[in-house]
Amino acid sequence: MHLRDGSYGLIEVKIGGAMLIDDGRKKLSRLANEIDTKKMRGPAFRMIVVAEGDYAYEEPDGTLICPIGSLKP
Numbered sequence: 592m593h594l595r596d597g598s599y600g601l602i603e604v605k606i607g608g609a610m611l612i613d614d615g616r617k618k619l620s621r622l623a624n625e626i627d628t629k630k631m632r633g634p635a636f637r638m639i640v641v642a643e644g645d646y647a648y649e650e651p652d653g654t655l656i657c658p659i660g661s662l663k664p
Contacts, residue, residue: 594635597632598632598634598635599632599634599635600634600635600636600637600638601619601622601623601634601636601637601638602637602638602639602640603615603618603619603638603639603640604639604640605639605640605641605642606641606642607642611641612639612641612650612656615639615654616637616639616650616652616654619637619639619654620637620652623637636653636655637653637654637655638654638655638656638657639654639655639656639657640657640658640659640662641656641657641658641659642658642659643658644656644657644658644660644661645658646658646661647661
């Protein structure tokens with residue numbers, strides 16, 4: 592996702608819910624490590640959108656976990 596200020600974030604959608612969060616965190620981490628930060632800025636955030644959940648939260652590694660219902664325009 593590109594933001595208006597030119598920053599961007601990496602987002603992965605996991606329809607299977609919370610049991611796939613660790614898989615998504617690993618994939619986003621690998622992707623972030625492949626970005627050549629000498630040529631462009633690193634991602635401002637990493638987010639996993641899940642199908643279920645009561646609230647959004649942040650994992651210790653900084654990854655945001657957001658239930659689809661918590662995302663509002």
